[in-house]
Amino acid sequence: MSGSNGWVPRLGVLVSYLRTEEKLILADARGRGIPVTPLFDKELVLDFAAPTAAASGVDVDVVLDRCVAHARAGYAIRAFERWGIPTLNSAESVHLCDDKAENSLALEAAGIPTPRTVLAFTMESALKACELGGYPAVLKPVAGSWGRLLAKVNGPEQANAVIAQKLELGSVGHGVMYIQEFVPKPDRDIRAYVVGERVLAA
Known part of the structure; x- marks a missing residue:
């Protein structure tokens, strides 16, 4: 993979650790002749005063985000973009997807049906x-994944107990109550990957 002048971009893959998917991405990139480097979030030292990413120890031309730590990924991607490095996905997209409230507002504005929020x-x-x-x-919670700290409440007493616990946790995020209607469904979880207006996989 190269441009018309033979230049091949150096790919950095932002990771927390190497899962099977990341290993496959690295192997495929190398098989295509793309110089690729895993960027482990725990090893990054991002100096905001550095004039370039390379001066802060990140010498790549484009970054693919595969980091599972949402906060780390968000800040790292913003730093890379500030240094002019294209990222996939963009910092704006990552922020929108990491914050459930922001995501719901965007979906509502686009007229996409979602559970009442x-x-x-x-x-x-x-x-x-x-x-x-x-x-x-x-x-x-407005931030987080994998169903952590999610609660289905069947009445006011349960709701009171769960909300009290959230407020007791004390962090800024727990002071925001994100509440959705319960949608009965079969015992399944359907995830669809949409690019543009096409569903590529489900």
Whole structure:
């Protein structure tokens, strides 16, 4: 893979650790003659005062984000973009996808149907929000994945207990109550990968 002048971009793959998928990406890139380097998030030292990424120890031309640590990836990608390094995905896309509230606002603005979603910021307003969509309701943190700290509440008593626990945790994110209607479904989880207007895999 090269441009018309024979130049081949150096690919950096931002990772937390090498899973099977990352190993396959690295092997495929090398098989295509693309210089590729894994960029382990735990080893990065990103000096904002450095004039270039290379001066901060990252000597690549483009970065593919495969990092599982959302906060680390978000900050690293912003730094790479500040140094003029294209990233896949962009910092804006990563931020939009990492924040459930931002994501829901974008989907709503685009007219894409999603479960009814309500934000609230106190115990009292969160209980009212649960009543809006009716019980059961689903409470989620605005950041995070893999179902961590997600709770289905079947009534006001359960909602009160879960909300109280979130507020007790004390972090900024836990002070934002992201509440969705519960959608009954068969015992399955369907994930579709959409690029543009095409579903490439599901």
